Amino acid sequence: MMSSEKEFKKQVGKLYRQLLMAFGLIGVVVFLFLYIALNPSILVNKPTETTIVPVQEVAVEDKIENGIHVATGFVDGEGLTEVIQNCTNCHSAKLVTQNRMTREGWVATIRWMQETQNLWDLGNQEEAIVKYLAKNYAPQKKGRREILTDVEWYELSE
Numbered sequence: 818m819m820s821s822e823k824e825f826k827k828q829v830g831k832l833y834r835q836l837l838m839a840f841g842l843i844g845v846v847v848f849l850f851l852y853i854a855l856n857p858s859i860l861v862n863k864p865t866e867t868t869i870v871p872v873q874e875v876a877v878e879d880k881i882e883n884g885i886h887v888a889t890g891f892v893d894g895e896g897l898t899e900v901i902q903n904c905t906n907c908h909s910a911k912l913v914t915q916n917r918m919t920r921e922g923w924v925a926t927i928r929w930m931q932e933t934q935n936l937w938d939l940g941n942q943e944e945a946i947v948k949y950l951a952k953n954y955a956p957q958k959k960g961r962r963e964i965l966t967d968v969e970w971y972e973l974s975e
C-alpha cells in the first residue's frame with residue numbers, strides 16, 4: 818500500500834515536471850511568435866546596405882554661391898584664397914566680414930593683430946589681402962542721408 822502511494826506521488830511529480838516543461842515550451846513559442854509578429858522584418862533577408870555618396874562637383878570648401886564663398890561667407894573676389902588662408906585660422910570669418918574699414922584701417926588691424934595676437938608676417942600676400950579687404954569690406958559710403966540741396970522752400974501761410 819505504502820509503495821503504491823509512493824509510486825503514485827512519483828508519477829504525479831513526473832507529470833508535474835512534464836507539464837511545467839510543456840508550458841515553458843509554449844511560453845517560448847508564444848514569445849517567439851509575438852516577437853516575429855511585431856518585427857516581421859527579421860524574417861526578410863536584408864539586402865546588404867549600400868551607402869550612396871553623392872559626387873560633388875566642387876568641394877564644399879571651394880563652393881561659391883551668389884558671389885559668396887559658402888563655407889566662410891566671404892565675398893568672392895581677387896585675393897579670396899589668401900584671405901581664407903590667413904584670416905580664418907584664429908577667429909571666424911564673421912569677425913572679418915562684419916567689419917568695414919578703409920585700406921588704412923585694415924592695415925592697422927593687421928598690424929594690431931601682428932603686435933598683440935601673434936598674427937604672422939603676411940609677406941607678399943599682404944598686398945592681395947589688403948586689396949581684397951579694402952575693396953570688398955570698405956566703409957559704407959553713405960551711412961546717413963545726404964544733406965538736401967536744391968530745395969524749394971516755401972513760406973508757411975498763417
Ligand code: HEC
Nearest residue numbers: 903904905906907908912913916926930934935936937946
Ligand atoms: C594669429 C591669429 C589671428 C589671425 C591669423 C588673424 N587674426 Fe584677426 N584677430 C585675432 C584675435 C585674437 C582677435 C581679437 C578677437 C576678439 O577680440 O575676440 C582678432 C580680431 C580681428 C578683428 C576685429 C578687430 C576689432 O577691432 O574688433 C578683425 C577685423 C580681424 N581680426 C581681421 C583679421 C584679418 C583680416 C585677418 C587676416 C589677415 C586676421 N584677422 C587673421 C587673431 C588673428
